[in-house]
Amino acid sequence: MIYKGSAWKFGRDIDTDAIIPARYLKTSDPAELGKHCMEDADPEFINRAKKGDVIVAGENFGCGSSREHAPISIKAVGISCVIAKSFARIFYRNAINTGLPILESAEAVDGITTSDEIQVDTDKGEITNLTTGKVYYAKPFPGFINDIIQQGGLINYMREKVKMQVD
Amino acid sequence: MGMTVTEKILAAHAGKNSVSPGDLINVKLDLVLGNDITAPIAIKEFRLIGIDRIFDKNKIVIVLDHFAPNKDIDSAEQCRMVRQFAHKQDLTNYFEVGRMGIEHALLPEQGLVLPGDAIIGADSHTCTYGALGAFSTGVGSTDLAAAMATGEAWIKVPSSIKFSFRGHLNPWVTGKDLILYTIGQIGVDGALYQAMEFTGEAISSLSVDSRLSMCNMAIEAGGKSGIIAPDNKTLDYVEGRSSRTFNVYQSDDDAQYAAVYEWDVANIEPQVAFPHLPSNTRGISEVGDVVIDQVVIGSCTNGRLEDLRIAAQVLKDHEVDRRIRCIIIPATQDIYRQAMKEGLIEIFIDAKAAVSTPTCGPCLGGHMGVLARGERALATTNRNFIGRMGHPESEVYLSGPAVAAASAIAGKITSPEEL
Numbered sequence: 001m002i003y004k005g006s007a008w009k010f011g012r013d014i015d016t017d018a019i020i021p022a023r024y025l026k027t028s029d030p031a032e033l034g035k036h037c038m039e040d041a042d043p044e045f046i047n048r049a050k051k052g053d054v055i056v057a058g059e060n061f062g063c064g065s066s067r068e069h070a071p072i073s074i075k076a077v078g079i080s081c082v083i084a085k086s087f088a089r090i091f092y093r094n095a096i097n098t099g100l101p102i103l104e105s106a107e108a109v110d111g112i113t114t115s116d117e118i119q120v121d122t123d124k125g126e127i128t129n130l131t132t133g134k135v136y137y138a139k140p141f142p143g144f145i146n147d148i149i150q151q152g153g154l155i156n157y158m159r160e161k162v163k164m165q166v167d
Numbered sequence: 168m169g170m171t172v173t174e175k176i177l178a179a180h181a182g183k184n185s186v187s188p189g190d191l192i193n194v195k196l197d198l199v200l201g202n203d204i205t206a207p208i209a210i211k212e213f214r215l216i217g218i219d220r221i222f223d224k225n226k227i228v229i230v231l232d233h234f235a236p237n238k239d240i241d242s243a244e245q246c247r248m249v250r251q252f253a254h255k256q257d258l259t260n261y262f263e264v265g266r267m268g269i270e271h272a273l274l275p276e277q278g279l280v281l282p283g284d285a286i287i288g289a290d291s292h293t294c295t296y297g298a299l300g301a302f303s304t305g306v307g308s309t310d311l312a313a314a315m316a317t318g319e320a321w322i323k324v325p326s327s328i329k330f331s332f333r334g335h336l337n338p339w340v341t342g343k344d345l346i347l348y349t350i351g352q353i354g355v356d357g358a359l360y361q362a363m364e365f366t367g368e369a370i371s372s373l374s375v376d377s378r379l380s381m382c383n384m385a386i387e388a389g390g391k392s393g394i395i396a397p398d399n400k401t402l403d404y405v406e407g408r409s410s411r412t413f414n415v416y417q418s419d420d421d422a423q424y425a426a427v428y429e430w431d432v433a434n435i436e437p438q439v440a441f442p443h444l445p446s447n448t449r450g451i452s453e454v455g456d457v458v459i460d461q462v463v464i465g466s467c468t469n470g471r472l473e474d475l476r477i478a479a480q481v482l483k484d485h486e487v488d489r490r491i492r493c494i495i496i497p498a499t500q501d502i503y504r505q506a507m508k509e510g511l512i513e514i515f516i517d518a519k520a521a522v523s524t525p526t527c528g529p530c531l532g533g534h535m536g537v538l539a540r541g542e543r544a545l546a547t548t549n550r551n552f553i554g555r556m557g558h559p560e561s562e563v564y565l566s567g568p569a570v571a572a573a574s575a576i577a578g579k580i581t582s583p584e585e586l
């Protein structure tokens with residue numbers, strides 16, 4: 001997939017309470033969760049982020065809780081993918097399992113500032129900063145993880161497996 | 168080549184003789200956990216997979232603890248949906264209000280987690296059970312859904328870091344202080360994707376309650392799991408709690424570690440983590456003047472009997488400062504009852520603390536002690552992120568129960584030595 005959008009840059013250790021505060025976890029409705037995405041990190045984000053935009057962050061993005069509400073709220077805003085220097089491990093799993101594209105590249109993060117126009121080719125792991133013209137490459141995913149991503153998440157992947165067994 | 172305790176457990180559950188860090192394996196699970204926040208999404212996803220029944224009604228645990236007893240209509244609806252699923256699937260280990268406790272205190276207590284187990288839970292603090300010598304890690308709701316269907320999960324075998332604690336503990340220092348110190352040293356991503364193995368004579372000297380507090384916060388260093396190889400204390404603890412058989416694994420002498428840290432606990436005093444990261448730690452003597460509005464003693468980190476005993480020891484014959492709200496939450500019904508029998512609850516009430524039924528409540532800013540703008544709390548919980556306990560402009564400091572109780576009396580962050 002190829003995505004294009006503006007970059008929203010955040011620092012390191014953006015935790016799940018910053019992505020979606022626990023006070024909103026009394027629902028799992030994506031639209032409702034999307035309304036509060038990144039609220040405590042940048043109250044303006046939710047008013048100004050556009051469909052296709054890209055979140056760019058430092059180390060340990062998504063640390064903290066296991067709440068899948070975090071990638072769900074990011075997807076609900078229409079964010080196309082998250083690029084970070086590194087991801088906290090449960091967030092990493094959750095993103096893969098829910099089909100939110102994520103890419104790890106410290107160079108890309110250092111080379112992108114807020115509002116830069118970014119193009120991401122998730123199949124190749126290629127990140128292009130259209131504003132500066134620079135190109136970066138993210139670490140590829142291991143094979144079996146790639147299968148899950150290709151199927152659009154773990155549930156689709158499993159549904160296909162179950163169907164195959166029934167057939 | 169030798170293996171770590173974590174590698175041995177994972178190999179055994181993947182049907183392999185050995186595994187190495189980085190291997191992607193499919194693990195057969197002994198237990199799968201969800202709660203009132205993570206189970207609703209998992210149940211929706213489970214229904215999408217296209218099968219009706221869960222893999223084993225004895226191996227799926229659901230605990231309603233975060234916003235229960237329900238804090239409002241939305242959380243009541245969430246709990247109702249989970250409840251209906253649990254009853255329909257006839258789950259043996261579904262814990263309703265009145266039987267429930269905070270999940271990570273409840274499962275060990277009920278004998279549901281045992282040494283050598285492989286466990287996932289849709290809650291980041293599932294790493295707690297490593298204290299009994301199990302491999303246990305937090306996952307998201309989709310992983311929970313998949314595991315409810317198959318009893319399996321994909322795991323990337325983590326490399327291990329060894330933390331060796333030498334020497335004798337200083338007064339008032341518990342597992343909470345050791346883990347806060349550790350996180351302060353290595354940072355909130357210092358063990359990213361890795362297993363944190365705690366060893367050494369100081370760890371052997373810790374009670375099981377204290378070990379559970381320690382492994383509980385492995386996630387706060389980015390760890391995939393925390394683990395303490397079982398010893399006699401572990402075996403004494405699990406005895407009589409379960410009739411299930413289990414395996415005891417130990418790390419080989421020639422096991423490989425990504426890093427080894429060795430600390431003398433004589434140099435570790437009670438710790439306090441400043442806002443807004445658990446790694447922002449200082450020894451109690453370095454804290455300075457920090458006036459607080461609220462103290463919370465509880466949570467899956469420090470709501471166990473040992474914690475309540477320590478809090479009572481400090482609070483006895485004292486009163487909470489008039490400007491402070493001190494909220495004490497026994498983590499399970501059994502702990503509550505035992506605290507009552509031992510007279511701890513009476514000490515708390517005499518000290519003018521509020522004692523609550525088990526719930527996560529204030530730990531995640533849910534209910535039972537939410538902070539207003541500009542307020543400051545000292546809590547025995549595990550996270551002090553921005554807005555964690557309420558208003559985004561409130562602050563949370565973290566400590567063990569001794570410092571928390573002393574601070575409630577003094578109205579500012581204080582060592583129990585200073586009372």
Ligand code: SF4
Pocket residue numbers: 233269270271290292466467468526527530531548549
């Ligand atoms: S007590 Fe706090 S950290 Fe522990 S499970 Fe509950 S909300 Fe999570």
